[in-house]
Amino acid sequence: LVKDVSTLRRHLQDRHYASLQQNTYQKWCTLKNFTSKLPKDVKIRKDEERKRVKQSTLDFPVQDAATVSATRPRPYSHKEFLQAALEWLIATDQPLRALQHPLFQAMINLAARAQHGVEIPSRAIVRREIIELFNRKLREL
Structure with a gap:
């Protein structure tokens, strides 16, 4: 044995x-x-x-400092926010009181809590959601 x-x-x-x-x-x-x-x-x-089989490398997560700083968002600045708000008001022909609207402020506060940026919905998604909201409200009458 x-x-x-x-x-x-x-x-x-x-x-x-x-x-x-x-x-x-x-x-x-x-x-x-x-x-x-x-x-x-x-x-x-x-x-x-x-x-x-070739061994994988760790090159993909390693980036030089210039690439990292270019992709990392800049820290919040009230001056930059004011500039962006003014540009938005002018470009979309919004009334000046739009920035004080409670729903606009709620949306900004919600977006401020995002950890990894905000995904802006497309026009098609917004349109579909508005129609669904309208139909829901209509059924509630």
């Missing part, structure tokens, strides 16, 4: 490898759809696998 199967494999490889390689063992492995477990064959398979 053998203590361990790997001991038998090592014995076969060390003492009988030449005769095993005369296609008797290889034919049997192919016929039975069996993968050779002899240490040399296992090593060959592992080496081929290592050549085939």
Whole structure:
């Protein structure tokens, strides 16, 4: 009896490898759809696998400081917020009181809590939501 199967494999490889390689063992492995477990064959398979599979790198999370600072949002500034609000009022032809509207302020306060920026919905989504809201209110009447 053998203590361990790997001991038998090592014995076969060390003492009988030449005769095993005369296609008797290889034919049997192919016929039975069996993968050779002899240490040399296992090593060959592992080496081929290592050549085939390339180790991934950590380059993608590593960025230079210029790239990081360009993608990181600037900290909040009241002056910049005022400038953005004025540009929005003018570009969308909003009345000056729009900034004091409670719903506008609630929306700004909600957006301020966002951890990873705010996703602005598309016109199609806004249109669909307005129609659904209108229909809901109509059913409630």
